[in-house]
Amino acid sequence: MTFVGPLDVRRRRWGAQQFAEARLGLLLAAPALLTILLIALVPLAQTIGDSLFQINLKFENAPRPFVGLDNYGKVLGDDSWFNALGVSGLVAGASVAAELVLGMLIALLINRSFRGRGIVRASVLVPWALTTVVSAKMWAWIYDGRYGVFNDLLMRLGLIDQPIIFLVRPELTIWAMIAAEIWKTTPFMALLLLAGLQLIPTELYEATALDGASRWQTFWRVTLPLLKPTILVALLFRTIDAVRMFDLPRVLTNGGPGKSTETVVLYTYNTFFTSLNFGYGSTLAVMIFLIVVLVSFIYIKVLGAPTQGAGR
Amino acid sequence: MTTRAPALPHPPLRETLSHWERAGVREGVGFYVFVAAFVVFCLAPFVWTLLTSLKGPTTIFEVPVRYLPTPPDLTNYQDIFGLERFRWALLNSAIVASSATAISLVIGSLCAYAVARLYFPFKNLLLALVLAIAMFPGIAIIGPLFREFNAWGLTNNYLALILPNVTFTLPICIWVLTAFFSDLPAELEESARVDGCTRIQAFYKITVPLAAPGVFTAAILLFIQAWNEFLFARTFMSQPNRLTATVAIAQFEGADISAQYPWGQITAASIVITLPLVVLVLLFQRRIISGLTAGAVKG
Numbered sequence: 195m196t197f198v199g200p201l202d203v204r205r206r207r208w209g210a211q212q213f214a215e216a217r218l219g220l221l222l223a224a225p226a227l228l229t230i231l232l233i234a235l236v237p238l239a240q241t242i243g244d245s246l247f248q249i250n251l252k253f254e255n256a257p258r259p260f261v262g263l264d265n266y267g268k269v270l271g272d273d274s275w276f277n278a279l280g281v282s283g284l285v286a287g288a289s290v291a292a293e294l295v296l297g298m299l300i301a302l303l304i305n306r307s308f309r310g311r312g313i314v315r316a317s318v319l320v321p322w323a324l325t326t327v328v329s330a331k332m333w334a335w336i337y338d339g340r341y342g343v344f345n346d347l348l349m350r351l352g353l354i355d356q357p358i359i360f361l362v363r364p365e366l367t368i369w370a371m372i373a374a375e376i377w378k379t380t381p382f383m384a385l386l387l388l389a390g391l392q393l394i395p396t397e398l399y400e401a402t403a404l405d406g407a408s409r410w411q412t413f414w415r416v417t418l419p420l421l422k423p424t425i426l427v428a429l430l431f432r433t434i435d436a437v438r439m440f441d442l443p444r445v446l447t448n449g450g451p452g453k454s455t456e457t458v459v460l461y462t463y464n465t466f467f468t469s470l471n472f473g474y475g476s477t478l479a480v481m482i483f484l485i486v487v488l489v490s491f492i493y494i495k496v497l498g499a500p501t502q503g504a505g506r
Numbered sequence: 507m508t509t510r511a512p513a514l515p516h517p518p519l520r521e522t523l524s525h526w527e528r529a530g531v532r533e534g535v536g537f538y539v540f541v542a543a544f545v546v547f548c549l550a551p552f553v554w555t556l557l558t559s560l561k562g563p564t565t566i567f568e569v570p571v572r573y574l575p576t577p578p579d580l581t582n583y584q585d586i587f588g589l590e591r592f593r594w595a596l597l598n599s600a601i602v603a604s605s606a607t608a609i610s611l612v613i614g615s616l617c618a619y620a621v622a623r624l625y626f627p628f629k630n631l632l633l634a635l636v637l638a639i640a641m642f643p644g645i646a647i648i649g650p651l652f653r654e655f656n657a658w659g660l661t662n663n664y665l666a667l668i669l670p671n672v673t674f675t676l677p678i679c680i681w682v683l684t685a686f687f688s689d690l691p692a693e694l695e696e697s698a699r700v701d702g703c704t705r706i707q708a709f710y711k712i713t714v715p716l717a718a719p720g721v722f723t724a725a726i727l728l729f730i731q732a733w734n735e736f737l738f739a740r741t742f743m744s745q746p747n748r749l750t751a752t753v754a755i756a757q758f759e760g761a762d763i764s765a766q767y768p769w770g771q772i773t774a775a776s777i778v779i780t781l782p783l784v785v786l787v788l789l790f791q792r793r794i795i796s797g798l799t800a801g802a803v804k805g
Contacts, residue, residue: 212625218705219626226617226676227632230639233673237647237654244649300544303537312791314541317548319787319794324552325734327752328776332555335769343554346571381548382798389799431641438643441736445756459645467741472649483646490641 238483244476251470258473265477275478277453278461284368285457286436289375293432294425296376297383302413304384305391318381326378330445333374337361361447364454371446371455378442379435383428390424391417426499433489437482458482552780559583559773566770582774592775594747595754599779602664602739602750603732606671610728611721613672614679619709621680622687623695640677644670644737655742666742667750671735675728682727682797686720687713723797726786733783751779 245265249258269275304314321329336344339359348354360370394417402412418425440459443449449456449464456464462482466475493499558566559582560575586592620626621633651670652661660666694716695708703711714721739750749757755775758768787794 215624216626219620219624219629222616222620222624223626223629223632225613226680227635229613229669229673229676230635233651233669234639234642234647237650240650241646303540304544308537308541310541314545315795316788316791317545319791320552320784321548323730323783323787323794324780325736325752325755325783327734327736327756328555328780329551331755331772331776332551335558335773336551336554338769341567341569341571341769343571346569349570377547377551385795386799389795434641438645440645441752444736444740459643462645463648463737466649466652472653476649479643479646479649482643486641486643 241476241479241483244472245480247473249471249473249476251472261473265474268474269477269481274453274456274461275458275481278456278458281368281454281456282437282439282458285372285375285439286433288372289379289436290429290432292372292376293380293383294429296380297387297428300380300384301387301391302417305388318385321378321380322382322385324378326441327445329374329378330442333370333377334361334446337370362451364451367447367451368455371442374446375436375439375442379432383432386428387421387424390421393424394420423500426493426497430490430493430499433493434486437485437489458485552784555773555776558769559777561770563770582770583778586771586775586778591746591749592754595749595751596778598664598743598748599733599751602667602671602735603729605664606668606675606732607725607728609668610672610675610679611725614676614724615683615714615717615721617676618680618683619687619713622684623692636677636680639673642674644674648737648741651738652741661742662745662748667735667739670738671732674735675731678727678731678797679724682724683717683720686717686723690716719793720797723790723793726790726794727797730783730786755779 246260246262247258248261248265250256304311336342337360339345339357339361342357342360344360345354345357349357358366360366398416398420399412402416407415438459439457440463443455443457443460444463447455449460453461458478459482462475462478465471465478469475557573557575560578560580561572562575562579562581565572565575565579617632621629647670651666655661655663655666690713695705695712698708698712699705734752735750736752736756739753740756743749743753755772758772758775
C-alpha cells in the first residue's frame with residue numbers, strides 16, 4: 195500500500211505542473227514497461243497464436259496448418275499431461291504444506307533475541323541462495339544407491355539392512371524429490387513468516403497474557419489472524435513456484451523413473467525441445483499459464499492475499 | 507518437536523511478561539538443541555558436498571562411507587579448473603548475471619522512482635503487470651523466444667540470456683527500490699530543486715546516493731537470481747563454450763567420460779559455482795533478509 199502513493203486519495207487539479215509530472219512518470223516507467231511488453235507479453239501472445247497451429251520443427255519445410263482448438267482437444271485426452279498434472283499437484287501440495295508447518299514452527303521458535311541469531315539467519319539463507327541445479331546434484335549424490343550418505347546413515351542407525359536405490363523406485367523417487375524441495379524452500383518460508391511475526395506489536399501479547407490466555411490460544415486467536423496476510427503471500431508465491439518447477443526434476447530425475455516425476459513444465463519442455471512439437475508445446479504452455487492465473491486468482495480474490503506493491 | 511509448544515505448562519504471569527519483553531532472555535538447553543538441529547538441517551547437504559569435493563577418487567567410493575576427507579585432496583578442483591568448458595561456464599555466468607543485474611538496476615530504478623514519487627496515469631496497471639511478471643511461467647514464452655532468437659541469430663549470444671534475465675529480475679528490483687525510495691524523505695529532493703536542480707538531477711544527485719544501500723541490496727538479489735537461472739540458459743545456448751555454470755553442471759560429464767560418474771568433480775564444481783553466492787549471503791545476510799521481506803510484509 196505504501197507503494198501506491200496518493201493516486202486515489204487526493205483528487206488533483208490538472209495544471210501544467212501535473213501534466214509535466216505525469217509525463218515524466220510515464221517516461222521513467224517506459225523502459226521497464228517496454229521490456230516487459232517485448233520479452234513477456236508479445237511472446238505470450240505468440241505462444242497463444244502458435245497453440246492454434248500444427249508446428250513441428252523436425253521438418254523444416256513441413257506445412258504448418260491452422261488447426262483451431264484441436265490442440266486443446268488433444269490436451270483433454272493426453273494421459274501424459276494428466277500424469278504431469280498429478281505429479282505437479284502432489285509436489286505442490288505436499289511441499290507447500292510441509293513448508294508452511296515447518297516454517298511456522300521455526301519462525302515461532304526463533305522469534306526472540308538469543309545468542310547466535312546471526313548464525314541461524316545466515317544458515318537459513320544458504321539453501322535459499324543455492325542454485326537449484328546444484329542442489330539437485332547434491333541430493334542425487336546424497337540419495338545415491340551405493341555410495342550415498344543417506345543410505346549410510348539409515349544403515350548405521352539400523353533402520354534398513356540393504357541400501358535403497360531411491361531414484362529408481364517411482365513411489366520413493368517422488369518423495370525424495372519433494373524432500374529436496376522442502377529442504378530448499380522451508381528456510382525462506384520461515385524467514386518470511388518471521389518478518390511477519392515481528393510486525394505484531396508486543397503489547398498485544400502482553401494484553402492477552404494479562405487476560406490469562408494460554409500460549410496455544412494466543413497463537414490461534416492473535417498470532418495467526420494477524421499473520422494471515424503474510425501467510426497468504428508466502429503461500430501464493432510458493433504454490434506458483436511449485437507449479438513452475440523445472441530445474442529440480444530435470445536434473446535430479448529427468449522426470450523418471452518412467453514419468454513418475456515429470457512435472458507439467460518438464461513435460462511441456464520436452465514437447466518443445468525433444469519432440470520439437472512447437473504447436474502442441476505452445477498449447478501446453480498456455481495451459482500452464484492458465485493454471486498460474488487460476489492459482490493467483492484464487493489466492494488474491496478468493497482468499498484475499500495482499501499483493502506486493504500492487505495495492506488493492 | 508511438533509508437540510513442544512502446546513505441551514509447555516502455562517508460564518506464570520511474571521515470566522510471560524519478561525519473555526515478551528525479550529531483554530536478557532535465557533533460553534533453555536532444549537531451545538538450543540532445536541536451533542542447532544535447524545542449522546544442521548540447513549547446512550548439512552552443502553557441507554557434505556564440500557567434504558566430498560575434498561576426497562580423492564578412492565575415498566569417495568568407499569563403502570561404508572568415510573565421512574572426513576583425511577587427508578584433504580584438491581585433485582577435483584585442479585581437474586575442473588583444467589577443463590576449458592568449466593572456465594568458460596564461470597565466465598559466461600559472470601557476464602550474463604552482472605550485465606542483467608546492471609541493466610535491470612537502471613531500468614528498475616527509474617521505474618521505482620516514478621512509482622514512489624510521481625503521480626501518473628496507469629500506475630496501478632503498471633504495478634499489476636510487475637506482479638504478473640513475478641509469477642509468470644517462463645515456459646509460456648520459451649517457444650517464441652527460441653524461434654525469434656534463432657531467426658535473429660541471437661542463439662549462443664549473451665543477449666539471448668541477458669534480455670529474459672532482465673525481464674524476470676525487474677519485479678524484485680522495482681519492489682525493493684520502491685520501498686527504499688518511499689522511505690527517503692521527499693523534502694530532500696524538493697530543497698535540491700528549490701536550489702535549482704532539475705528533477706532528474708535531484709534524482710541522481712540526492713536520491714540515488716541516499717538509496718545506495720537499497721540499490722546494493724537489490725543488486726545482490728538480482729545477481730543471485732540471474733546466476734541461478736537454468737531454463738533459458740539451457741535453451742538458448744548450445745555451443746560448449748557458451749554454456750552458463752548452471753547448464754554446465756547439469757550436463758557435466760567430467761574430464762574422462764569412460765570413468766565412473768565423476769562425483770568428485772561435480773561436487774567440486776558445485777562448490778565453486780555456489781561459493782560466490784554463499785559468500786554474498788554470509789556477508790550481507792541482514793540486507794538480503796530486509797530486501798526479501800520488504801515487499802512481502804509491507805504489501
